[in-house]
Amino acid sequence: MPRIAEARPPAEPSSQEQKARQRRILRAAASLATERGLDRVQMQDVAKEAGVAIATLYRYFPSKTHLFTAVMAEQVEQLDGLARPPRPGQDPVEAVCDLLLRSSRKLLSRPLLASAMMQSNVQANAATVNEAIRIDKLMQDAVLRMLGIESPTARDIRLVSLVIECWYGMLSSALNGRLSMADVEEEIRLACGLLLAARSNA
Numbered sequence: 728m729p730r731i732a733e734a735r736p737p738a739e740p741s742s743q744e745q746k747a748r749q750r751r752i753l754r755a756a757a758s759l760a761t762e763r764g765l766d767r768v769q770m771q772d773v774a775k776e777a778g779v780a781i782a783t784l785y786r787y788f789p790s791k792t793h794l795f796t797a798v799m800a801e802q803v804e805q806l807d808g809l810a811r812p813p814r815p816g817q818d819p820v821e822a823v824c825d826l827l828l829r830s831s832r833k834l835l836s837r838p839l840l841a842s843a844m845m846q847s848n849v850q851a852n853a854a855t856v857n858e859a860i861r862i863d864k865l866m867q868d869a870v871l872r873m874l875g876i877e878s879p880t881a882r883d884i885r886l887v888s889l890v891i892e893c894w895y896g897m898l899s900s901a902l903n904g905r906l907s908m909a910d911v912e913e914e915i916r917l918a919c920g921l922l923l924a925a926r927s928n929a
Contacts, residue, residue: 737786737787737788737789737793737857738786738787740787746784746806748777748779748783749787751777751778751779752773752774752777752779752784752787752788752794753794753797753798753801754777755773755776755777756768756773756777756794756795756798757798757840758776759772759773760795760798760839760840760843760844761837761839761840762839763839763900764839764842764843765791765795765839765842765843765846765847769793770784770785770788770791770794771793789855790849792847792850792851792856793855793856793858793904794847794859795844795846795848796844796847796848796851796856796859796862797858798840798844798847798922799844799845799847799848799858799862800861800865801864802834802844803862803865803866804865806826806830806865806869807865807866807868807869808872808899809826809829809869809886810826810828810868810869810872811872811873812871812872812873812875813873813874816886817891819825819873819874819875819923820874820919820920820923820924822873823870823873823874823890823919823923824915824916824919827874827915827919828896828911828912828915831894831897831898831901831908831911831912831915832908834898834910835898835902835911837901839904840900841898842902845895845898845899845902848862857929863888863891866891867884867887867888867891870887870890870891871883871884871887874887874923874926874928875928876926876927879927880927882925882926882927883926883927886922886923886925886926887923887926889901889918889922890918890919890922893914893915893922894915894918896916897910897911897915897918898911916919
């Protein structure tokens with residue numbers, strides 16, 4: 728089980744070279760986890776695959792939990808980039824459903840990596856793993872944007888949070904073999920329809 732390292736903030740890359748090095752680390756971690764799963768990925772192997780010193784890896788990512796939560800944040804950032812306000816005549820709830828379904832299919836196409844990211848995000852302590860907070864914020868902002876809610880109420884934010892929590896639960900169940908992709912699709916549509924119908928701009 729990945730450990731949460733001592734409470735020290737990970738280093739933030741500042742130069743372009745450091746940012747490129749961090750991206751190489753994230754790509755290496757994703758590639759290894761896709762093949763092996765979380766438990767069989769060693770930090771030393773990630774450093775070697777990324778072409779960095781092990782000390783450099785630990786400076787940016789003090790534990791595997793930090794590392795794979797950051798991998799998930801990068802994936803969610805791509806999802807956020809796909810989120811657009813609803814077009815005229817478009818059902819915003821249906822648009823949110825479609826985005827979550829596309830994302831589900833993409834994540835579930837690499838189940839070992841998806842499990843590594845989900846497990847790390849669940850274990851992440853928000854006090855030491857800032858990426859966990861960023862994941863929640865990116866997801867929340869993406870859904871609110873697709874719903875066309877520019878000034879969300881506290882209720883809007885809670886409803887969106889519930890949809891996201893339901894989505895995470897469905898992904899976990901699919902990864903554990905308890906839900907098929909058809910079940911995931913049906914339940915995402917049900918959760919979105921029930922919860923988002925109560926939003927402020929419905």
